Amino acid sequence: MHAAVTGAAGAAVISIREVTVRFGGILALDGVGFDIIAGEILGLIGPNGAGKTTLFNCLSRLYTPTSGDIEFEGESILGLEPHRIAGLGIGRTFQNVAAFSNLSVRDNIRVGGHSATVGDPITDAFRLGRARRERAKIDRTAQDLIDWLDLGEVAELPVAGLPFGWQKRVEMARALATEPKLLLLDEPAAGLNHDEVEALGDLIRRVRDERGVTVLLVEHHMSLVMSVSDRVVVMNFGRKIAEGPPAAVQQNPEVVAAYLGGGE
Numbered sequence: 001m002h003a004a005v006t007g008a009a010g011a012a013v014i015s016i017r018e019v020t021v022r023f024g025g026i027l028a029l030d031g032v033g034f035d036i037i038a039g040e041i042l043g044l045i046g047p048n049g050a051g052k053t054t055l056f057n058c059l060s061r062l063y064t065p066t067s068g069d070i071e072f073e074g075e076s077i078l079g080l081e082p083h084r085i086a087g088l089g090i091g092r093t094f095q096n097v098a099a100f101s102n103l104s105v106r107d108n109i110r111v112g113g114h115s116a117t118v119g120d121p122i123t124d125a126f127r128l129g130r131a132r133r134e135r136a137k138i139d140r141t142a143q144d145l146i147d148w149l150d151l152g153e154v155a156e157l158p159v160a161g162l163p164f165g166w167q168k169r170v171e172m173a174r175a176l177a178t179e180p181k182l183l184l185l186d187e188p189a190a191g192l193n194h195d196e197v198e199a200l201g202d203l204i205r206r207v208r209d210e211r212g213v214t215v216l217l218v219e220h221h222m223s224l225v226m227s228v229s230d231r232v233v234v235m236n237f238g239r240k241i242a243e244g245p246p247a248a249v250q251q252n253p254e255v256v257a258a259y260l261g262g263g264e
């Protein structure tokens with residue numbers, strides 16, 4: 001565990017304040033609030049329908065809360081379009097691998113980098129020098145990630161033919177190519193076997209330890225969450241029911257009851 005980040009003393013990268021989301025008559029989130037502290041790995045868990053995906057989608061600006069606020073480094077993100085999020089320093093992966101399957105590994109990673117650096121293609125067309133420098137930077141970042149994730153031997157192959165575990169690494173590389181301060185991981189262990197989940201846990205730690213990225217891990221895989229997270233937030237029926245270090249959260253009676261009741 002990262003000793004420096006286990007307390008609540010660090011600066012908040014994200015502050016989620018009293019976020020409520022209604023879908024018609026359904027209260028998907030009911031006044032949820034917590035901070036994600038710089039440098040931590042925060043696990044977000046909860047039984048099916050608890051509201052995890054809804055919150056994740058609010059953080060990545062796909063959904064706008066009915067009420068409440070979400071601040072990134074002290075500024076509300078609710079007025080921003082989703083495509084501005086990457087430029088701000090928030091990266092995300094998708095639950096199902098969302099790579100362009102006929103593009104090579106390298107090009108997929110480059111596409112990720114592109115969304116971070118080039119915001120406006122028309123303006124960029126008039127600034128060719130700048131566009132060229134940005135392209136060179138994207139190429140360097142892609143190569144750095146290929147080396148860092150040991151993807152060299154498959155770098156020029158289409159993603160489609162790769163084993164699923166490798167595709168997930170490409171997905172991670174693509175999200176890291178935006179050089180995020182905060183990485184939102186949406187059920188990254190889904191579909192992975194036991195060994196692959198272990199490798200994923202090591203990778204998530206490396207993302208934080210070696211690249212200094214703060215991580216929000218939304219995940220059903222309990223042993224992964226409990227082994228990599230510094231803190232865990234537990235949700236049930238749209239509300240936060242617990243928040244704290246993994247060991248404490250696991251013993252929380254409300255959490256135990258939620259999971260027994262949820263049949264997971």
Ligand SMILES: Nc1ncnc2c1ncn2[C@@H]1O[C@H](COP(=O)(O)OP(=O)(O)OP(=O)(O)O)[C@@H](O)[C@H]1O
Nearest residue numbers: 023026027028046047048049050051052053054055
């Ligand atoms: N687009 C939507 N329209 C209507 N209701 C929705 C929508 N998205 C989610 N909900 C409802 O909001 C509640 C929270 O769902 P959400 O998907 O956020 O939970 P979850 O914790 O991610 O669940 P799971 O672990 O099964 O993915 C559920 O009752 C769900 O049916």
